[in-house]
Amino acid sequence: MTKYIVKRLFMAVLTVFVVATLTFFLMNTVPGGPYEAEKSISPQAKAALEAKFGLDKPLFEQYLTYLKNILHGDFGPSLKQRGRNVIDIILTKFPVSAKVGLISVMVSLIVGVPVGCIAAMKRGKMSDSAIIVIATVGIAVPSFVVCSLSMYFFGVKLRWLPTVGLTTWKHYIMPVFSLSFYPTTYIVRLMRSSMLDVLGQDYMRTARAKGVSQVVSLFKHALRNAILPVVTYLGPMMAYTITGSFIVEKVFTIPGLGGEFVSSITNRDYMMIMGTTIFLATLMVVINVVVDIVYKFIDPRINLK
Amino acid sequence: MKKLTLLLALIMVIGIVLPACGGSGSGGKVLTVQVGPDPETLDPALNSAVDGGNMLLHTFECLLTVDQNGAIAPGCAETWESSADGLTWTFHLRDGLKWSDGSAFKASDFVYSWQRVADPETAAPYADTVLWPVENFDAVFNGEADPSTLGVSAPDDKTFVVKLSAACPYFESLAAFATLSPVNPATVEANGDAWAVKPETYISNGPFMITEWVPGSHIVTKANPNYWNKKAIKLDAIKWLLIEDANASYSAFQTGEALFIKDVPTEEIPSLLNNSEFHIDPILGTYYLNLNCTKAPFDNANVRKALSLAIDRDYVANTIMQGTYIAAYNFMGPGWADPAGGDFYAKANGGQPYISSDYEANLAEAKSLMQAAGYSGSADKLDLKITYTTNDSGYHKVVAEYLQEAWKQIGIELKVEIVEWASFTPMRRAGDYMAARNGWVGDYSDPSNMIELLYSSNGNNDGKYNNSAFDAAIDLSRSTMDKNERSRALHQAEDILMDTAGCIPVAYYTDFYLQSAKITGMWHSAYGYWYFMYADIN
Numbered sequence: 001m002t003k004y005i006v007k008r009l010f011m012a013v014l015t016v017f018v019v020a021t022l023t024f025f026l027m028n029t030v031p032g033g034p035y036e037a038e039k040s041i042s043p044q045a046k047a048a049l050e051a052k053f054g055l056d057k058p059l060f061e062q063y064l065t066y067l068k069n070i071l072h073g074d075f076g077p078s079l080k081q082r083g084r085n086v087i088d089i090i091l092t093k094f095p096v097s098a099k100v101g102l103i104s105v106m107v108s109l110i111v112g113v114p115v116g117c118i119a120a121m122k123r124g125k126m127s128d129s130a131i132i133v134i135a136t137v138g139i140a141v142p143s144f145v146v147c148s149l150s151m152y153f154f155g156v157k158l159r160w161l162p163t164v165g166l167t168t169w170k171h172y173i174m175p176v177f178s179l180s181f182y183p184t185t186y187i188v189r190l191m192r193s194s195m196l197d198v199l200g201q202d203y204m205r206t207a208r209a210k211g212v213s214q215v216v217s218l219f220k221h222a223l224r225n226a227i228l229p230v231v232t233y234l235g236p237m238m239a240y241t242i243t244g245s246f247i248v249e250k251v252f253t254i255p256g257l258g259g260e261f262v263s264s265i266t267n268r269d270y271m272m273i274m275g276t277t278i279f280l281a282t283l284m285v286v287i288n289v290v291v292d293i294v295y296k297f298i299d300p301r302i303n304l305k
Numbered sequence: 306m307k308k309l310t311l312l313l314a315l316i317m318v319i320g321i322v323l324p325a326c327g328g329s330g331s332g333g334k335v336l337t338v339q340v341g342p343d344p345e346t347l348d349p350a351l352n353s354a355v356d357g358g359n360m361l362l363h364t365f366e367c368l369l370t371v372d373q374n375g376a377i378a379p380g381c382a383e384t385w386e387s388s389a390d391g392l393t394w395t396f397h398l399r400d401g402l403k404w405s406d407g408s409a410f411k412a413s414d415f416v417y418s419w420q421r422v423a424d425p426e427t428a429a430p431y432a433d434t435v436l437w438p439v440e441n442f443d444a445v446f447n448g449e450a451d452p453s454t455l456g457v458s459a460p461d462d463k464t465f466v467v468k469l470s471a472a473c474p475y476f477e478s479l480a481a482f483a484t485l486s487p488v489n490p491a492t493v494e495a496n497g498d499a500w501a502v503k504p505e506t507y508i509s510n511g512p513f514m515i516t517e518w519v520p521g522s523h524i525v526t527k528a529n530p531n532y533w534n535k536k537a538i539k540l541d542a543i544k545w546l547l548i549e550d551a552n553a554s555y556s557a558f559q560t561g562e563a564l565f566i567k568d569v570p571t572e573e574i575p576s577l578l579n580n581s582e583f584h585i586d587p588i589l590g591t592y593y594l595n596l597n598c599t600k601a602p603f604d605n606a607n608v609r610k611a612l613s614l615a616i617d618r619d620y621v622a623n624t625i626m627q628g629t630y631i632a633a634y635n636f637m638g639p640g641w642a643d644p645a646g647g648d649f650y651a652k653a654n655g656g657q658p659y660i661s662s663d664y665e666a667n668l669a670e671a672k673s674l675m676q677a678a679g680y681s682g683s684a685d686k687l688d689l690k691i692t693y694t695t696n697d698s699g700y701h702k703v704v705a706e707y708l709q710e711a712w713k714q715i716g717i718e719l720k721v722e723i724v725e726w727a728s729f730t731p732m733r734r735a736g737d738y739m740a741a742r743n744g745w746v747g748d749y750s751d752p753s754n755m756i757e758l759l760y761s762s763n764g765n766n767d768g769k770y771n772n773s774a775f776d777a778a779i780d781l782s783r784s785t786m787d788k789n790e791r792s793r794a795l796h797q798a799e800d801i802l803m804d805t806a807g808c809i810p811v812a813y814y815t816d817f818y819l820q821s822a823k824i825t826g827m828w829h830s831a832y833g834y835w836y837f838m839y840a841d842i843n
Contacts, residue, residue: 032727040764041430048425082346083498156559163556250550255521
């Protein structure tokens, strides 16, 4: 187990390093730069800016300097948001995204898992069909549609919910709904199909034949086996959700990290691109390692080597 | 059934409870507005964006300001005068000026601030736009001289003197430009670039001061108790919502969460045209097209002219752009100040527009110009293929589609190429295109700010237009001290530009926005700024 974790962590560091290197060179091959605008600044002003941030140096030298700095925990200053450091921006904005994201993950699990189980147990009945229809809609409808529709009905028309920012608990309802809609319906489908698989297994029939009640057989025997695909999905889903969604943050004006990812690229804010990419990559890798370890506890048959 | 009743009851309870908890603002009179997303910076020296500039107008005050009528008015300086040769400007500051933290404001703070803008270490993007005429600026900005050698000085605490190396007829406009706002030396020295990101260290001298900044969410500015004219201020605070999405800002306006929004979704415009809270105000700026003058066939002025004449500007501005732009028949639109007095636009081309608004006649002329250049000039035979490059935002794409149709009438097959924004501007600057969209919004109202874009060596001359007579006229406008001669030279430059179609003006920019009828006492300037400082809410 310890050996496995050490091996996985080593691979994780390697993965992040490769991601960082590829990103660094790829972003520099894309045309444009942080100081391009409709009104060009003078060549002298541009030269002064580039000199200040070391962008005038050869690319490979910039790369080495960057690597050296991040080893010391220095992710550098944002090239566009003057006066702010990349790490400060990430540390201010990530908790906001993470809070909304974690609530959404919980909602998805709390709603998705039981509903999926119910659909499987009521297979072929009206309630199953209704759940399947809603789940299909959830997977097909993109999040910006969910955002815009909920904003229009609950914010503008009915005036039940505020539309801007995250000041009170009511501000969380629409963003959490929009963010958890897709994962919830995805979990419902996953849960339903794997539960159907499990319910057809011999040991389930044996349990029922021995007189175990439906509830006990479902939650004690079936759920533990049926939930594995959901756990697999949970890893990447959690990483994506807690780092923030560009669309949901933009629509509801949430000061999270999701918007920073996208705007750093359109702004060619090289330092921010690197910082946010390394951050996301690390998070993804770590969450995946954790999910693999959690497997072991849910299903003792799995052998971590 | 029982469950259903319970569910309905629950929904009703939520419905009753939620609206009742409608958020009321913090105490006092707070105006909530949206003028743009999170500003990249609120350091006056570093800002180059319009939304940032708009907030800086409220947090800082320059030597001079621009009043409601667009005229130069006193700011920190109560009076000022220039020497006979226009090379020495002396500004006399008001009595009792203070910083927002209560410390005394001195003329030497201006010296510090202007030197800071000129210092290449600061890397101020607008440094040479605003300081170019100041003595020794070039040497300082190129790192050859110490910033302390810049031609600014403070003989005493209330007098600020600027020495120019060349007369600048619009120097007062520069002295009112946000980049040259005074910054507090103590806080800048103590905190470096980071002084402008935290309310605690953001010391300012304007009518409002920042008390809260949640990046990506909102900025709160409270009335500055140390501002000299605080009696004229009726609001307790302005809350700036940092909304990026136009639909989101429109929702905020509809729900009353914002009383003013700058970003209105274009698809909502038809339904807003009869709404008294919807405003369309012209600003100083022109939407134009660049034809790459270094590449055939655009090295031929007749072809450029034909392309210009084949555009139905009235249709573009009023139908395609839904009346949110004004058809442009000149390069320099209304609002630019003529050096000899009055409106530059009104005196251009003897008071006549350069391009006739008679589209049919224009089209006929365009066809014959194409034929004279050796092309068919007819939709039946598309014998000239060109590519038009633009980024996709606002009306750019639909205008490109219109151009496809319009230029087909004169025998041109147009391929539209959509390029991502950050790649588009460097591509256009490098001249790596045939035809491209362009635009300019004025920084100050002197016509040189826009017409010089076409000067052969100008960094923004993306069309690579190179006309020696045009350059000569601009040179004369720069060197002469005589206002009438300068005015004539600038008009002559526009005559040449329009006669040779150095670029193709299409429409004049406007700002379209939603302003609640509850707001009084605010105004909008031709530079694209809103002035909320003296506003009130009814």
